[in-house]
Amino acid sequence: MLQLIEANWPLVAGAVALLLVVAILLLRRAGKAPERREFNDVLSEGAAPAQRNTALIDAPPAATIASPAPPPVEIATDAGGDDLTRIKGLGPKLKTLLASLGVTRFDQIAGWSEEDVARIDAQLGAFAGRPTRDNWVEQAKLLSSGDTAAYEDKFGRL
Numbered sequence: 785m786l787q788l789i790e791a792n793w794p795l796v797a798g799a800v801a802l803l804l805v806v807a808i809l810l811l812r813r814a815g816k817a818p819e820r821r822e823f824n825d826v827l828s829e830g831a832a833p834a835q836r837n838t839a840l841i842d843a844p845p846a847a848t849i850a851s852p853a854p855p856p857v858e859i860a861t862d863a864g865g866d867d868l869t870r871i872k873g874l875g876p877k878l879k880t881l882l883a884s885l886g887v888t889r890f891d892q893i894a895g896w897s898e899e900d901v902a903r904i905d906a907q908l909g910a911f912a913g914r915p916t917r918d919n920w921v922e923q924a925k926l927l928s929s930g931d932t933a934a935y936e937d938k939f940g941r942l
Contacts, residue, residue, distance in 0.1 A: 866890045870927060872939050873918030878911055893924035 789796055865888025868879045885907060887893060896904070901915050908914065915921070919939075926935040932942060 864888075866927070868893075870942055871918070871920055871923045873914055874920065878908070878914065881908065881911070890924040890928035893920055894928045896921050 865883070868874050868882060868888070868890070869876060871890075871893070874882075882888070882904075885904065887904070896915075901921065905912050905915055923935065923939055926932075926938070936942060
């Protein structure tokens with residue numbers, strides 16, 4: 785083993801020096817306490833409120849700004865309704881969302897005007913744009929009339 789160390793003494797000396805440097809750095813760092821910093825922000829005691837928050841707090845209540853309520857959508861009276869998921873682009877989550885808005889039948893969707901589509905679309909959240917993009921009204925007209933051949937010609941198999 786002594787011959788091995790003598791043959792590779794520069795490598796051994798470098799390794800020992802590296803270990804000493806690492807040990808010194810670790811010991812020096814362990815002796816120091818972490819530096820505490822003072823942060824002064826809107827949550828600090830005695831700090832002035834943020835301008836943005838003040839503007840929001842001083843704004844009039846939303847009820848005085850809101851536009852008049854939209855006219856109600858026709859609510860289905862039968863408990864079952866149609867299987868709205870037969871409309872392409874309308875899945876179970878949208879079916880549940882539409883049911884909460886009172887839409888459960890094809891004939892309701894088939895009777896939507898452009899204003900109705902815009903009003904419903906505004907309430908669909910992440911699904912906004914789907915009624916127009918997927919032609920729900922046209923699909924619903926064909927499905928409510930029972931014309932499955934015309935539906936399948938235009939939109940594919942049910």
